Amino acid sequence: xxxxxxKKLQIWEEAMGLIDENYLLTSTLPDYxxxxxxxxxxxxxxxxxxxxxxxxxxxxxxxxxxxxEDSLGSSxxxxxxxxxxxxxxxxxxxxYFNLESKIQKLQSKISNFIDSLESSN
Numbered sequence: 001x002x003x004x005x006x007k008k009l010q011i012w013e014e015a016m017g018l019i020d021e022n023y024l025l026t027s028t029l030p031d032y033x034x035x036x037x038x039x040x041x042x043x044x045x046x047x048x049x050x051x052x053x054x055x056x057x058x059x060x061x062x063x064x065x066x067x068x069e070d071s072l073g074s075s076x077x078x079x080x081x082x083x084x085x086x087x088x089x090x091x092x093x094x095x096y097f098n099l100e101s102k103i104q105k106l107q108s109k110i111s112n113f114i115d116s117l118e119s120s121n
Contacts, residue, residue, distance in 0.1 A: 015049035
């Protein structure tokens with residue numbers, strides 16, 4: 001297997017964009033969420049991109065896939081936390097649906113990438 005350059009992967013680039021949007025969102029959360037939802041969402045968004053980059057260093061696609069699956073798991077966790085923000089009225093409906101659409105597209109791309117790696121083995 002050739003190692004992937006994570007900086008050239010579209011899923012990594014989109015995950016980095018999500019981090020930027022996430023930090024903008026979490027900076028507006030109430031102060032009482034400083035060590036709760038805010039911290040959790042920040043860690044989660046960073047985990048999505050971090051697992052993609054860490055997995056790209058692995059010697060086999062099988063090992064890379066494990067990290068991509070972890071990244072996918074973090075993306076679903078972040079989507080749930082986004083829903084909490086909306087349900088608690090911390091964010092507008094417009095922002096919620098915009099970010100929900102972005103995370104679901106990223107989830108689809110990560111899943112498709114996993115499928116392509118599995119089918120090439």
